[in-house]
Amino acid sequence: MGLIAVVQGFKLSVAKFDNFLMVNGLNPTEGYRLFPHEAADVAKLFRAKGVDCEVRVFVPYATGFNNSQYLFVCCDWIFVLAAREIEGELQKPVPPAFEGLRRSLQAESGVSRYVVYDEDMSWTPEELIRRNTAPIQCGVCDTVCSLWEDRMRHRCDEHGISEDQNPLPDC
Structure with missing residues (x-):
């Protein structure tokens, strides 16, 4: 890629x-x-x-x-x-x-x-680095997660927010 x-x-x-x-x-x-x-x-x-x-x-x-x-x-x-x-x-x-x-x-x-x-593939968008660096805030409540996937699951289960599990960063 x-x-x-x-x-x-x-x-x-x-x-x-x-x-x-x-x-x-x-x-x-x-x-x-x-x-x-x-x-x-x-x-x-x-x-x-x-x-x-x-x-x-x-x-x-x-x-x-x-x-x-x-x-x-x-x-x-x-x-x-x-x-x-x-x-x-x-x-x-x-x-x-x-x-x-x-x-x-x-x-x-x-x-x-x-x-x-x-063909260099060494760059990772800063937004993705921040997204996957704990602690990861829920953004709706005070819950803190250690993984992005846990945050997304929490937001769906606890707040009824249905969103893309892996949204593209704005870059």
Whole structure:
């Protein structure tokens, strides 16, 4: 399963990015997503090059197709689970060092906003983390539950509230 992200950054060929990595002693991506330890190494490299913001690399993914020939190097992003309002998102100014990185890598694009379908599955919406972290309040009475399922069962049995057991978060 993939993950949808709205990102602010620049588009770069995999070949240029891989060349940059190899010149700096890191393994090439060959168009595959970065594993967490690889992403940490790339982040260290960007910091060593003077980039003073968090940077993430997104590799587009589509089942049944060859690996992407391009990727996105981004300075800001939000993830989308099912639907999300994006008004007012990705409004941070582009750091000068990030723009310098874009020029040094000879990116094919300026810094822009993109929607990317990425195969990274490591993101869990904050709302789901909070939802499943005890103590979980009933919301109608003072009852506290340790599991989301217990909360939903309590609300149905005690308050007659019939609601989806696993509602989509608002993100």
